Amino acid sequence: MKRSKAFCVNCGRETDRLIDGLCAKCYSEKGGFSQIDGRLRIEMCPVCGFIKHRGKWIEEDLYEGMRRLIIENTSFSPQITWRRVDVDFRRKGKTLYDAAIKIEGEIDGNKVEENLYTEILVEKTVCPRCSRKAGKYYEAIIQIRTDERGFDKGEMESIEKYLTESVNRLGKEGRDVFIADRKETRGGVDFYISDKRVAHSLVYQIRDRFGGEIKTSAKLFGMKDGVKQYRMTYLLRLHKYRKHDVIVKDEKIFYIKWFSSSGVKAVDLKSWKEYSFRHKEIVDFNVLRKEDFVREAVVVSKRGKEIQILDPDTYRTVDAVIPAEIELDKTVKIVKYRDEIFLIPPSIE
Ligand SMILES: [Zn+2]
Ligand SMILES: [Zn+2]
Numbered sequence: 001m002k003r004s005k006a007f008c009v010n011c012g013r014e015t016d017r018l019i020d021g022l023c024a025k026c027y028s029e030k031g032g033f034s035q036i037d038g039r040l041r042i043e044m045c046p047v048c049g050f051i052k053h054r055g056k057w058i059e060e061d062l063y064e065g066m067r068r069l070i071i072e073n074t075s076f077s078p079q080i081t082w083r084r085v086d087v088d089f090r091r092k093g094k095t096l097y098d099a100a101i102k103i104e105g106e107i108d109g110n111k112v113e114e115n116l117y118t119e120i121l122v123e124k125t126v127c128p129r130c131s132r133k134a135g136k137y138y139e140a141i142i143q144i145r146t147d148e149r150g151f152d153k154g155e156m157e158s159i160e161k162y163l164t165e166s167v168n169r170l171g172k173e174g175r176d177v178f179i180a181d182r183k184e185t186r187g188g189v190d191f192y193i194s195d196k197r198v199a200h201s202l203v204y205q206i207r208d209r210f211g212g213e214i215k216t217s218a219k220l221f222g223m224k225d226g227v228k229q230y231r232m233t234y235l236l237r238l239h240k241y242r243k244h245d246v247i248v249k250d251e252k253i254f255y256i257k258w259f260s261s262s263g264v265k266a267v268d269l270k271s272w273k274e275y276s277f278r279h280k281e282i283v284d285f286n287v288l289r290k291e292d293f294v295r296e297a298v299v300v301s302k303r304g305k306e307i308q309i310l311d312p313d314t315y316r317t318v319d320a321v322i323p324a325e326i327e328l329d330k331t332v333k334i335v336k337y338r339d340e341i342f343l344i345p346p347s348i349e
Contacts, residue, residue, distance in 0.1 A: 017108070019079065028110035033077035034103055040120045042069050045127035057127045059172060063089060066120050070099060080105040080112050095122040129176050138180040138192035140199035140232040142206075145188040147240040149287070155238070156189060159210055163191060166202055196232045203234040208261045212238040213279070239279060240287050244294065246335050247285035253337060255344050269335060269342035272323045288337060294344070297334045309334065309341065
């Protein structure tokens with residue numbers, strides 16, 4: 001069947017398809033295919049620079065945000081196949097921008113080009129996160145302490161770095177969390193965290209990395225919508241011993257080879273046998289700090305299990321017996337304890 005022909009009311013040309021009585025070419029020249037309001041508003045936090053988008057505060061470049069706002073607020077005719085939108089911004093005032101918008105599309109091979117103008121007012125609104133931060137709002141305190149020892153050089157710095165980076169990362173991912181305050185106390189540092197669930201998860205992550213025991217306590221601090229509000233305190237007490245420290249009790253002496261949140265692997269320095277301990281099994285051991293007790297010493301001679309090494313303090317040759325007959329390097333690691341010298345098995349890193 002032959003398709004019926006129609007005529008354009010504007011140019012009179014015969015065409016397969018009439019749109020509003022016009023051929024596609026005349027229609028494409030009609031214009032007015034897109035509209036935008038003369039003024040738009042965008043909210044930006046003057047403190048952190050975040051932009052409010054559909055009720056949520058997001059990290060976005062202001063120009064990106066304004067461009068997105070324009071596209072969201074332009075009505076595009078569905079008759080046109082739209083190809084591209086270009087926006088030229090010009091700053092007009094402190095918080096006012098001019099936007100010249102060029103839009104391109106086509107209909108049945110006929111190019112459509114439109115130019116729109118709008119201005120955008122940037123409204124400065126402090127976001128809830130920044131306003132709570134300014135008010136030092138917090139729901140939990142993470143307290144970092146040690147057990148019967150001072151902090152190692154860099155130990156607190158590493159923990160703080162881990163904590164700060166984790167909180168910053170969560171903030172970038174859109175979590176409403178920040179460190180509200182930081183206080184140095186006699187025994188360590190207190191970190192005030194705005195979100196107690198985040199604080200809970202962080203203190204366990206820190207324990208898994210740095211060891212220690214966690215004690216949790218809650219303190220009622222008010223009511224909100226009829227619900228009791230608690231502030232949490234997470235006390236992380238780092239273990240008194242660390243990897244490569246030596247622990248002793250009675251006649252027992254162990255070298256800590258490996259350390260985790262659940263326990264330690266330790267080598268009996270008398271037999272070189274390896275043992276696993278849970279932390280609670282060794283709480284009453286004394287700690288010989290690696291800085292003070294683990295030394296390097298030169299092997300002078302070796303015959304079977306009997307060796308002679310140079311005492312690093314007196315430079316005298318002293319005798320020692322090792323539990324197993326093995327090859328030794330020129331220098332070995334030793335522990336001097338109660339006039340006895342113990343060799344740390346050379347296989348241990
Ligand atoms: Zn026509
Ligand atoms: Zn902000």
